[in-house]
Amino acid sequence: MFVSLNPIIISNMPKEKPSSAFKLKQLVTDFGENIFSTDSKILFCKVCEIKVASEKRFSIVQYINTEKHKASFIRFQKNNERKNLQQLMPTTSKKSDFNLDLSRAMLAANIPLNKLANPQFKSFLAKYTGQNIPVESTLRIGYIDDCYTEKMNEIKKLINGKKIWISMDETTDIEGRYIVNTIIGILSHDGPGEIFLINVEELDKTNHSSICKAFDRSLFLIWPEGLHYNDVLLFLTDAAPYMKKAARHLQVFYTKMVHVTCLAHELHRVAEDIHSHFPVDDLVANVKKIFRKFPHRLQIFKTFEPDLALPPEPILTCWGTWISAAIYYCEHFKSIKHVVESFDSNDSVAIKKAQDVLKSQTLQANLIYIKSNFE
Numbered sequence: 001m002f003v004s005l006n007p008i009i010i011s012n013m014p015k016e017k018p019s020s021a022f023k024l025k026q027l028v029t030d031f032g033e034n035i036f037s038t039d040s041k042i043l044f045c046k047v048c049e050i051k052v053a054s055e056k057r058f059s060i061v062q063y064i065n066t067e068k069h070k071a072s073f074i075r076f077q078k079n080n081e082r083k084n085l086q087q088l089m090p091t092t093s094k095k096s097d098f099n100l101d102l103s104r105a106m107l108a109a110n111i112p113l114n115k116l117a118n119p120q121f122k123s124f125l126a127k128y129t130g131q132n133i134p135v136e137s138t139l140r141i142g143y144i145d146d147c148y149t150e151k152m153n154e155i156k157k158l159i160n161g162k163k164i165w166i167s168m169d170e171t172t173d174i175e176g177r178y179i180v181n182t183i184i185g186i187l188s189h190d191g192p193g194e195i196f197l198i199n200v201e202e203l204d205k206t207n208h209s210s211i212c213k214a215f216d217r218s219l220f221l222i223w224p225e226g227l228h229y230n231d232v233l234l235f236l237t238d239a240a241p242y243m244k245k246a247a248r249h250l251q252v253f254y255t256k257m258v259h260v261t262c263l264a265h266e267l268h269r270v271a272e273d274i275h276s277h278f279p280v281d282d283l284v285a286n287v288k289k290i291f292r293k294f295p296h297r298l299q300i301f302k303t304f305e306p307d308l309a310l311p312p313e314p315i316l317t318c319w320g321t322w323i324s325a326a327i328y329y330c331e332h333f334k335s336i337k338h339v340v341e342s343f344d345s346n347d348s349v350a351i352k353k354a355q356d357v358l359k360s361q362t363l364q365a366n367l368i369y370i371k372s373n374f375e
Helices: 020-031 057-064 067-092 097-108 113-117 119-129 136-142 144-159 208-222 241-250 263-277 281-291 295-304 321-331 333-341 349-358 363-374
Strands: 036-038 043-045 050-052 164-172 178-186 195-203 232-237 258-261
Touching (some): 020 043, 050 208, 097 113, 136 144, 144 208, 178 208, 195 208, 281 295, 281 321, 281 333, 321 333, 333 349
Antiparallel strands (some): 178 195
């Protein structure tokens, strides 16, 4: 009797690779949901508020061990402790509705909180409200965060499910710090939508990388559960090279976003180009110097030309003011020449230079050309 044994064939079925979204969620679970989050596309560090490379597990371990992350984690813990204490405040001492309303009113009216230290203002409020007026620190510690949370929740509701545009601009404050401001607006079919300033932050340095990080951090404020990449349709900036580079990098993730540079900046560049082609700057600059901080010369000007406005004081960084000044000198060339030539050339170097420039044969022709073509 023969027994046939059918061999059992075990096929080596290929294992399905886990999706990138699953990998990211697993990484968040492994390394801590209090530190990392994900929107199924990127791994985001809540502590440093930046995207983290997630291709290799080892790179995340290296990132966690960096000094920058460790320092940020300490600050993050302290901030959480402070927030937890603030959340416990209502249970230990009831917050004042008056203080909250006062905070809302002062913020809405753009009144600095330190104005509460003004005796007259404080007595006025106390007299007509019958309330104890708090000091600035009371509002700043106990109520401003509530106002901020209220406003951000209001913005989140307004933009929910809507397409938006975003604009960023970097400037330098009086202390030389790099400050970037981020505003967003709702894109509407039937007219202009509402506009909101959602973030003002200091940058360590100004380059495309810092702008990209600030861009994501700003949008995480309104979409903390995950970025809505397809809802950002327009990015408006100036024409700085680092802004253009940042836009190109961001468009990899925000695939529907169009980058547009500000038209006003382009007009400024046109004005600069015109300025470089026509040698009339000596007239504009020196006449400006003649009258600045010299009241007696202004009086002479008004004596000769009582109905004529004083010569403009253009600033090259203020778009178009130089062209406006050139047009002014074109329209009132004879009057300005008459006044300037009445001054003693020995009184000032600027007077002598202006008088010499006014003798130029091509000066008036250049002014006429600027007025005819660029007004």
